[in-house]
Amino acid sequence: GWWFWRNIALYGDWSGLGHLMEINGRRQSELTLAAFLPEFDGLRFSSWGLFGWFNILLPGWFYRLMDAVTVVGLAGALLHTLRRWRTRGRGTDGDDSSLYVLLMLWLWLAMMALLLLYWTVQATGSQGRLLFPAIAAFAVLLVAGIDFWLRWLPATGRALVWSALLGLLVAMSIYALGWLLPRSYYASTPVATVPPDAQPVAITYGDAETIRLLAAKVGAERVRPGEAVPVTLFWQAPASLTHDYQLFLQLLGENGAEIANLTTHPGWGRNPTTFWQPGAIYADPYLLRVTGAVDAWSPLAARLYVGLVDPATAETTRLPLPAYTADGASITPIAGRVVVEPGTAPDAAALGLAPAGSEFGGVIRLAATAVPATWSGGDDGALAVDLLWEAVGTPATDFTAFVHLRSAGGEQVAGFDQAPAGDRFPTSAWRDGDR
Structure with a gap:
């Protein structure tokens, strides 16, 4: 109806997906399984509960538990649907209207999954909110599936299981809103000094006003694709800053190919640069996950690129702030390196050597x-x-x-x-x- 007409009038596209992809960002290369798995984690996490800029997570055990509940529930719903299909028209389980409802729910869930797959192949980033149109069908199937397994228990046992599951969801909601979020948004406080195990880099960013990256601490010497590299940056501003600068971290290969990328604001947004005290040192920790593929013919010494961007500049001219050494020489802001190991080492016999x-x-x-x-x-x-x-x-x-x-x-x-x-x-x- 009117919504599709509005999309055509505004964007020339009845679905509006083309315009949304331009805003979100299209994939520059073919989606591989190695790149999809970390995105699938983000999809799962943000479906059950994820806050901030994809950086405030619930406890890991909660996601694993809900994964198990999802698998068990959908498996039970599928078996229940097949059972209703086999007994259709016999009147043994009541009329067939419930079967038709189940089939419609499965059809809707499958349509949403296909649309999500289409989006994921075309655009960067898969978020749980994209599954929200299917949440009603998913919830009904999940409840039906869990109840399918619980029918073997006495009434008291079923009540205990349902009470425990619902109580857990209520408790996690209270925990997230009453404890996790308030503590996550506390402002960062300065540290007294740079720790001795951090690598000094002495990079200065900007011209009109400057920011110094004093040191960087890379918490893992070696990782494999799919794993995360702990990185802590140590910042200092000589004077008060008037702009809230955006931060991005990348791991680059030998030809500048990007194998990891993280874009955020200092402190994951909790420590905007306009809040920094002149001369104070701020520790800024991150987890940088390797999502790109690594050729198997040798390990890769990936370079850690740390850049700052002024988000107030026009979108078409937004470029990283220039970076300099302590002597004022222009440089590429490389703050460290980490070795990324391929899954297998080269084999002489297989290569015919x-x-x-x-x-x-x-x-x-x-x-x-x-x-x-x-x-x-x-x-x-x-x-x-x-x-x-x-x-x-x-x-x-x-x-x-x-x-x-x-x-x-x-x-x-x-x-x-x-x-x-x-x-x-x-x-x-x-x-x-x-x-």
């Missing part, structure tokens, strides 16, 4: 190679050589490997020098067993 075994300095071994038996120069004059490196210790510096082709007389015919894994994985980040 021949064992080598040369060892360098007791810390690096050339485990296997693949060198063509003959070479005619090729179209580009390059000889393709595959090398599989393995750490047998902890290198103290960033080494460079050189590969030289020599003639029978010992003269160098060709050569190529670079770090064993390029910029992707400097040897100073290697640990025993890395490949």
Whole structure:
């Protein structure tokens, strides 16, 4: 009716989805399973209870319990529906109207799931509110499914289970509104000093007014895709600030590819920069989850990029604040690094490499190679050589490997020098067993 006409009049799109996707942000790459799983966590959490800017969570056990309730309830609802289908028209379970209601509820739930899948494939971010149109159907099916299992219990047992479940939901609502939210919005207080285990970075942001990132503490040296990296930033403003700056953290690969991203305000919004006391130091902790895929041919030494943006600037010109060293030189604000390990290490046999075994300095071994038996120069004059490196210790510096082709007389015919894994994985980040 009028709602669809309004969407056409305003956006030229009867559903309004196209305009909403432009605001929310379209996916720049194909959605993979590795990227979907963290989003699915956000979908589940925000369906049952999630506050703030996706950063104030209920206890983890509550989400796991409600996952179990959902699985058990929907399984029971499905079995109940199948049972009603088998007995339809027989009058053993009453008339068939309840069966038709169940089928309509399942149909509506399936439609909402397909629409959510369409949205998730096209746009970034899946939130539980997108499932709210299905909440009535979901609730009825959940109750019917749980009651299907409880029919084996006596009346007293059924009453106890329902009372416990409803009491838990009421208690969590009181806890969230009466305890969790008030405590979560307490303003951040300054710390006396930067702890010694934080890495000094001394990055200055901005021109007209400045913010200093004194240090950063990365709480995990190594993670795998899907895991989160604890990061604590230590900020200081030399003078009072007039703008509330937005903060973003990214983990970048060797070509600048983004594998983790978090956009927020300092203190998750509890500590806007206009509230900062001049000269005070503020500790700002985050969990930065790795959502991007990592190639399996080696670990990745991802760089931690920390940027600030003035949200008051126009949307089309919103750019990160310039970053400088203490001497005023312009820099890219890299505040640390973390090694992201692929799921599997390269296997010499699977890659068709021949064992080598040369060892360098007791810390690096050339485990296997693949060198063509003959070479005619090729179209580009390059000889393709595959090398599989393995750490047998902890290198103290960033080494460079050189590969030289020599003639029978010992003269160098060709050569190529670079770090064993390029910029992707400097040897100073290697640990025993890395490949």
